[in-house]
Amino acid sequence: MEKNVLVIGGAGYIGSHVVFELIDQGWRVTILDNLSSGLRQNLHPQARFVEGDLLDRALLQELLREGYQSVVYLAAKKAAGESMVKPELYCQQNLGGGQVLLEEMAQSPSKNLIFSSTAAVYGNPQYLPLDEGHPTNPMNYYGYTKLSFEQNLAWFAQLKGLRFVVLRYFNAAGYDLRGRITGLEQNPANLIPLVMEALLGERDELRVFGQDYNTKDGTGERDYIHVTDLARAHRLAAGHLNQGGENLTVNLGTGAAHTVLEIIQEAEQISGKKVPYKVVGRREGDPCSVLADYALAQEKLGWVPKFSALEPILSSTWKAYLANQAQS
Numbered sequence: 408m409e410k411n412v413l414v415i416g417g418a419g420y421i422g423s424h425v426v427f428e429l430i431d432q433g434w435r436v437t438i439l440d441n442l443s444s445g446l447r448q449n450l451h452p453q454a455r456f457v458e459g460d461l462l463d464r465a466l467l468q469e470l471l472r473e474g475y476q477s478v479v480y481l482a483a484k485k486a487a488g489e490s491m492v493k494p495e496l497y498c499q500q501n502l503g504g505g506q507v508l509l510e511e512m513a514q515s516p517s518k519n520l521i522f523s524s525t526a527a528v529y530g531n532p533q534y535l536p537l538d539e540g541h542p543t544n545p546m547n548y549y550g551y552t553k554l555s556f557e558q559n560l561a562w563f564a565q566l567k568g569l570r571f572v573v574l575r576y577f578n579a580a581g582y583d584l585r586g587r588i589t590g591l592e593q594n595p596a597n598l599i600p601l602v603m604e605a606l607l608g609e610r611d612e613l614r615v616f617g618q619d620y621n622t623k624d625g626t627g628e629r630d631y632i633h634v635t636d637l638a639r640a641h642r643l644a645a646g647h648l649n650q651g652g653e654n655l656t657v658n659l660g661t662g663a664a665h666t667v668l669e670i671i672q673e674a675e676q677i678s679g680k681k682v683p684y685k686v687v688g689r690r691e692g693d694p695c696s697v698l699a700d701y702a703l704a705q706e707k708l709g710w711v712p713k714f715s716a717l718e719p720i721l722s723s724t725w726k727a728y729l730a731n732q733a734q735s
């Protein structure tokens with residue numbers, strides 16, 4: 408049977424890497440994307456591209472009727488800070504979009520869903536590393552929308568025969584190791600893109616929030632996962648569902664955390680430039696450490712991170728930023 412996938416949000420940062428991975432491995436891919444934050448330049452030339460909105464029910468219905476072995480659902484608003492000031496936007500896009508998708512999948516022959524969730528569903532860690540059994544208690548509305556969709560999906564699986572793999576990403580980072588994806592993530596709020604902008608002189612000074620945490624150098628630490636590792640997990644999840652595998656919710660992280668200063672130092676080494684930065688007070692609500700236990704993804708999908716050391720993450724990001732600067 409031909410392996411075909413619908414990737415909703417396939418022009419975005421993570422989605423474009425997922426599309427390249429699937430096509431590299433012989434899958435046929437259709438992308439649905441409204442290009443609100445995705446880029447035409449990141450579309451794979453062999454993918455079929457449908458420009459449109461997830462909330463366009465008629466369009467979605469038409470696509471799902473074609474019968475996909477898996478639907479990968481990445482499209483979402485994703486800025487945690489923004490979600491606290493514009494909850495109505497996140498409600499409409501993430502909850503509204505998710506609801507249309509569940510309703511339409513329930514009526515269609517496309518029954519297998521791979522969902523982009525997040526470590527934000529856990530909230531402040533009660534213990535580390537975070538495993539999937541850790542209590543969920545999102546600290547922002549964005550995380551709530553992701554958890555809420557996860558729960559709705561579980562009900563639709565039970566009541567309407569949908570099947571799923573929920574992937575809870577930790578901090579997505581890095582770019583395609585072969586340099587094929589050069590369009591940069593739009594409006595990133597994460598540390599690594601800000602470090603890149605500081606290196607390129609596009610931002611005056613990086614603010615480091617707090618140096619009094621209980622970590623090796625006092626700065627906060629996070630679990631960074633290379634986007635190519637994330638992409639592979641989607642392909643494995645699609646294979647798992649194809650083979651009739653059980654519904655799953657799994658963490659995608661490395662189990663190791665890197666501090667802000669470690670990122671800065673490695674970035675300086677790779678670029679040969681200095682990152683101008685200043686330490687300021689802690690930011691409210693920021694946990695000291697976040698890191699994943701990924702044993703379940705390893706056991707159920709055979710997934711392990713391969714490219715998520717700091718060097719490949721930062722060197723691939725630096726190359727993408729340099730290529731982008733050269734183009735502009």
Ligand SMILES: NC(=O)c1ccc[n+]([C@@H]2O[C@H](COP(=O)([O-])OP(=O)(O)OC[C@H]3O[C@@H](n4cnc5c(N)ncnc54)[C@H](O)[C@@H]3O)[C@@H](O)[C@H]2O)c1
Pocket residue numbers: 415416417418419420421422439440441442443444445446459460461462480481482483484485500504523524525526576577578579580592593
């Ligand atoms: N980047 C991270 O670190 C991270 C971490 C955890 C989870 N996630 C989740 O992963 C997913 C992808 O994140 P990303 O970093 O690639 O973001 P992104 O903004 O680069 O990609 C989202 C894509 O979806 C498209 N899109 C948005 N709304 C749409 C709609 N209504 N209809 C059609 N297309 C629409 C955008 O144009 C874009 O191409 C999101 O669901 C995000 O919440 C991201």
